[in-house]
Amino acid sequence: MATLQYTGVFALLLAEIFVFVLLILPMPTRWKRAMITWSSRSVVAQRVFYSVRIAFGFILLLFCDAVMRLRKVDQEKHKTRLVDEHALCQMKVQQFYAQRNTYLTGITMFLGLILISTHSLIAQLVASEGNASAANTPRLTTSGPGSSKAENERLKGQLADAHKELDELKRKDRDVETLKKQADSSHKEYMRLADECEDLRKKLSATNESKKDA
Secondary structure, three states, X not given: OHHHHHHHHHHHHHHHHHXXXXXHOOOOHHHHHHHHHHHHHOHHHHHHHHHHHHHHHHHHHHHHHHHHHHHHHHHHHHHOOOOOHHXXXXXXXXXXXXXXXXXXXXXXXXXXXXXXXXXXXHHHHHHHXXXXXXXXXXXXXXXXXXXXXXXXXXXXXXXXXXXXHHHHHHHHHHHHHHHHHHHHHHXXXXXXXXXXXXXXXXXXXXXXXXXXXX
């Protein structure tokens, strides 16, 4: 049952990676605006977001359970002095699974927060680009020099506001890049633990075969 649950968490992680790559993929502004508009107004997308929020609640519970199991294994490891190699391997395997589940659920929630933030940033960026394009479009006025001057002042104010928003969004994009680097380091640590578990399994199999031969 636990394996099925963590398989679902891993599937959700893959879906988050796919959506994240889709959001940061270079594409025409018109396509990206249409995609952001659809995800913000579509009933299907809203239902998917609601289901993902519920799933995050279960993932948070799994994360807490994995952390508790990891602490329990660490406490048993420090309290019990194991001499038998088989028991030691079993303890390390349990520790690996607890660490794997902790990293898996933690990275899934972390990437979910990054995905929500990235979606919000891109939506703001697309809206700002639309406002800047509208402000840069020349407008014909027929109400005299005074009206034209007032219109130019208004457009300059809109351009200044758009540039401020773009600078803020660029700063937030740098924060997102930092979060991505942290997620990559967590993934590398997970892969290292997977290799360590495989080595432990091989040692355990060799130990069992040697005992059978004896």
